[in-house]
Amino acid sequence: VTGNTGTRRIAQPKPATYCEGDQTKCVRGAKQPIIWNQAEGSNLITTPGQLPGYNMKLGFADGAQNDIFEPEPTPSQSTAAPSNTTVADPPTRSALECLGMKAVKVLDKRRLHRRWIKL
Numbered sequence: 001v002t003g004n005t006g007t008r009r010i011a012q013p014k015p016a017t018y019c020e021g022d023q024t025k026c027v028r029g030a031k032q033p034i035i036w037n038q039a040e041g042s043n044l045i046t047t048p049g050q051l052p053g054y055n056m057k058l059g060f061a062d063g064a065q066n067d068i069f070e071p072e073p074t075p076s077q078s079t080a081a082p083s084n085t086t087v088a089d090p091p092t093r094s095a096l097e098c099l100g101m102k103a104v105k106v107l108d109k110r111r112l113h114r115r116w117i118k119l
Contacts, residue, residue: 008069015043016058026059030068034058054073 011030019026034052036045044052054060 006069007073011045013068016052016060017044018046019059020057023056023059026056028059028067030065031059083104085116 005053013030013032014027016027016031016034017025034054035041036046036052044058046052052058
């Protein structure tokens with residue numbers, strides 16, 4: 001991200017749920033991308049006539065998504081290491097790995113492809 005000045009991490013995303021008519025049922029915070037109408041791996045179940053979209057029917061508000069970050073740690077939750085200790089950077093995960101997906105190699109028509117599967 002260009003010009004990033006924040007240090008907060010993105011929270012673990014959750015699947016969105018239909019909440020049209022009752023905003024208290026909406027999932028708050030970070031949400032997974034909508035994976036819908038797949039043979040397997042869908043994270044949203046709909047009834048006939050419901051078509052998902054990135055809107056308030058699924059709890060996606062217009063504008064910046066400022067609610068997707070983990071809360072700032074309080075001073076008592078500080079994870080600062082003593083000055084004589086070396087702390088390694090945490091391993092980074094791709095967005096798909098954060099959603100519980102795993103990359104696998106698939107040989108298809110003599111070509112090796114990388115596919116993502118749900119764990």
